[in-house]
Amino acid sequence: MIIETIVFYVLAVVTVAAGVMVIASRNPVQSVLFLILAFFNASGLFVLLGAEFLAMILIIVYVGAVAVLFLFVVMMLDINFSELRAGFLQYLPIGAIVGIILLAELILVFATGAVDIHVPEVVAVAMPAPDEVSNTRALGNILYTRYAYLFQGAGFILLVAMIGAIVLTHRQRVDVRRQKIADQVARDPKAAITLKDVKPGEEGSWKSD
Amino acid sequence: MAESNFWVDYILPLLLIVGYIAAIILPLLLIVALVTYGERKIWAAMQYRKGPNVVGPFGLFQPLADGLKMMLKETIIPAGANRVLFILAPMILFTLGLIGWAVIPFNSVMVLADINVGILYLFAVSSLGVYGIIIAGWASNSKYGFLGAMRSAAQMVSYEVSIGFVLVTVLLAAGSLNLRDIVEAQKGLWFFIPLAPMFVIYFISALAETNRTPFDLPEAEGELVGGYQVEYSSMTWVLFMLGEYANIVLLSGLCVVLFLGGWLPPFHVEPFTWIPDVVWFLAKTAFVIFVFTWVKATLPRYRYDQLMRLGWKVFLPASLAWVVITAGAMHLFGWMPQ
Numbered sequence: 001m002i003i004e005t006i007v008f009y010v011l012a013v014v015t016v017a018a019g020v021m022v023i024a025s026r027n028p029v030q031s032v033l034f035l036i037l038a039f040f041n042a043s044g045l046f047v048l049l050g051a052e053f054l055a056m057i058l059i060i061v062y063v064g065a066v067a068v069l070f071l072f073v074v075m076m077l078d079i080n081f082s083e084l085r086a087g088f089l090q091y092l093p094i095g096a097i098v099g100i101i102l103l104a105e106l107i108l109v110f111a112t113g114a115v116d117i118h119v120p121e122v123v124a125v126a127m128p129a130p131d132e133v134s135n136t137r138a139l140g141n142i143l144y145t146r147y148a149y150l151f152q153g154a155g156f157i158l159l160v161a162m163i164g165a166i167v168l169t170h171r172q173r174v175d176v177r178r179q180k181i182a183d184q185v186a187r188d189p190k191a192a193i194t195l196k197d198v199k200p201g202e203e204g205s206w207k208s209d
Numbered sequence: 210m211a212e213s214n215f216w217v218d219y220i221l222p223l224l225l226i227v228g229y230i231a232a233i234i235l236p237l238l239l240i241v242a243l244v245t246y247g248e249r250k251i252w253a254a255m256q257y258r259k260g261p262n263v264v265g266p267f268g269l270f271q272p273l274a275d276g277l278k279m280m281l282k283e284t285i286i287p288a289g290a291n292r293v294l295f296i297l298a299p300m301i302l303f304t305l306g307l308i309g310w311a312v313i314p315f316n317s318v319m320v321l322a323d324i325n326v327g328i329l330y331l332f333a334v335s336s337l338g339v340y341g342i343i344i345a346g347w348a349s350n351s352k353y354g355f356l357g358a359m360r361s362a363a364q365m366v367s368y369e370v371s372i373g374f375v376l377v378t379v380l381l382a383a384g385s386l387n388l389r390d391i392v393e394a395q396k397g398l399w400f401f402i403p404l405a406p407m408f409v410i411y412f413i414s415a416l417a418e419t420n421r422t423p424f425d426l427p428e429a430e431g432e433l434v435g436g437y438q439v440e441y442s443s444m445t446w447v448l449f450m451l452g453e454y455a456n457i458v459l460l461s462g463l464c465v466v467l468f469l470g471g472w473l474p475p476f477h478v479e480p481f482t483w484i485p486d487v488v489w490f491l492a493k494t495a496f497v498i499f500v501f502t503w504v505k506a507t508l509p510r511y512r513y514d515q516l517m518r519l520g521w522k523v524f525l526p527a528s529l530a531w532v533v534i535t536a537g538a539m540h541l542f543g544w545m546p547q
Contacts, residue, residue: 029347064369065336069366075359076359
């Protein structure tokens with residue numbers, strides 16, 4: 001138990017510290033790398049909770065795919081740091097107002113007791129015993145039965161977003177020569193190659209016509 | 210009492226796990242060294258040459274000589290490089306090549322971490338490999354390195370998608386995410402027969418995932434003079450090489466686990482069952498590594514647009530369709546594993 005506690009605090013501290021570094025570090029590439037570190041530690045926290053499926057999915061989806069694209073884009077950007085810092089004071093009031101509003105809302109929610117922040121002694125969730133069913137199976141059971149429509153709905157929203165992104169960015173250029181693999185494969189050697197019998201002394205007949 | 214519990218509960222298992230890790234990694238590094246030697250011998254044989262034959266009997270100590278040579282070279286860090294990330298990148302790649310082995314079952318009992326989500330763990334590890342390369346390319350502050358890193362990132366992300374669908378079909382057929390259960394599910398029939406198209410897609414995607422010929426555009430020595438490795442020398446470069454080969458061995462091992470029946474003998478009859486199951490696993494892995502080598506000796510490099518076309522327009526629809534077909538057939542005929 002003591003080891004688990006130590007591991008929890010290490011993971012939690014590193015997560016928060018990495019989160020702070022995401023907004024504190026000057027170089028955007030380093031920000032993304034700190035974000036990845038934060039994802040890693042969050043997935044470690046999931047493992048501690050016994051939610052190994054979520055931990056792996058977090059790494060595969062966020063670290064393996066999303067963050068790679070972040071890094072990709074940030075590395076390609078030509079960022080002028082002095083220009084970025086010049087706008088800091090200009091945007092500070094707006095940022096401060098947004099932050100204060102969010103903080104006030106959070107305080108209101110917790111102060112009025114709308115959310116019970118104390119962990120209940122007995123967790124009354126329809127959760128199978130960990131020894132009987134792996135949490136992948138448990139998650140699947142609940143997602144595909146009780147929440148099937150919501151799950152499908154989420155899927156549809158993602159599909160629409162994906163098609164929208166493709167429609168917005170895809171442009172068909174007509175003046176470009178493209179390789180058509182099907183045409184190349186379908187080409188008939190008999191039609192593509194002609195054999196000509198060239199007589200000695202005859203001129204020009206070897207040239208393609 | 211609490212103190213004695215502490216020793217028995219924590220320190221003893223810790224020492225045991227460290228022992229297991231050493232027992233996996235030391236032979237693995239030896240195998241990686243042998244693979245580099247075997248590869249050069251195989252290429253040599255395919256090109257009517259002799260290959261390494263000077264150091265030791267049949268040139269067997271060539272990898273050691275190479276390692277010694279690399280160790281004696283100077284470590285060069287470019288002036289404009291990001292020093293921390295520059296050193297970190299090869300370490301990431303090397304570590305990722307090793308940690309995947311934690312969940313690979315060598316036989317029905319020999320596995321370090323028998324976790325429920327073994328296949329997802331391996332998928333996560335293989336999807337992280339891109340960071341080593343992309344960080345290396347960016348940190349070395351060189352245009353060739355950066356171009357190589359960009360190519361590699363796009364390539365690995367593309368082929369991961371089809372590998373993901375291949376894994377989905379396999380776990381549909383096996384009914385488990387645990388690698389040991391997946392091998393046990395192949396007792397009757399190895400998966401490369403019913404899932405033959407997926408086997409082919411997995412193998413080709415594994416080539417792309419490890420940046421091997423015909424997909425070695427990230428290092429393309431003809432145009433990018435080595436790509437992301439261009440600024441690396443000495444031990445940092447050795448770590449890249451070791452990581453790359455450890456990754457090849459890992460994906461070959463995963464191929465054996467997913468499609469070639471892991472440690473199971475091909476027939477459960479007398480002469481085959483005499484051979485220990487670990488030997489079967491290693492022999493199959495060696496065969497898959499040989500095919501990797503064979504491909505590299507045979508095929509030229511792909512053009513970049515062809516590579517992207519193959520990944521997105523051929524493999525992605527094909528693997529997606531096969532997932533639907535597999536799931537539909539299993540549901541229709543009641544083959545769903547319980």
